[in-house]
Amino acid sequence: MKFKEEQPIYLQIADLICENILSGRWPPGERIPSVRDAAVSMEVNPNTALRAYDYLQNLGIIYKNRGIGYFVAEDGLEKTRVLKREDFFSNILPNVIKTMKLLGIQYAEIEKYFD
16 A cells, blocks of 8 residues: 555555445445454554554444454444545545635536536
8 A cells, every 4th residue: 555645644544444334345244354464465564553443443433343353333334424524525625625716617617527
């Protein structure tokens, strides 16, 4: 995985997990890769992967079944959707709108790309 400089690595790992949940790759109740497996596949320190898992567990998106592993919570999809929508409206959309204004792009112009 290629990481961006402007965001902590553990949050980028959490984002990847959220993408897998939102895409349906990991549905509610699904076991997700172990912290160790995630760390190896992403070439990060296991403590960094654990921090991402702890972050998502604290949000109720995943849960740990002791001795078995981590799983997507039954309401993990909904919680992920809420988290990512908040992030979109707070962090991503303002930059998009700013760029649109700087470039003189009207909202109607972008509609043709989504029809």
